[in-house]
Amino acid sequence: MYQEPEPMKEIHAIREKLYEENKSLSHREHIVKIHKEAEDAIKKYGIKVKRASHV
Numbered sequence: 001m002y003q004e005p006e007p008m009k010e011i012h013a014i015r016e017k018l019y020e021e022n023k024s025l026s027h028r029e030h031i032v033k034i035h036k037e038a039e040d041a042i043k044k045y046g047i048k049v050k051r052a053s054h055v
Helices: 006-022 027-046
Strands: none
Touching: none
């Protein structure tokens, strides 16, 4: 029988948690959440980002 390595178990647990947190969100709400979390990370870590211009 296959014994799943610990790192893979951890990845699966994280993915399951993210799924549970986001399953009730619409696509739009999910995108807004991702953008907010990205902005927070950019500010927190002082990441320099070159933004694409929207047409």
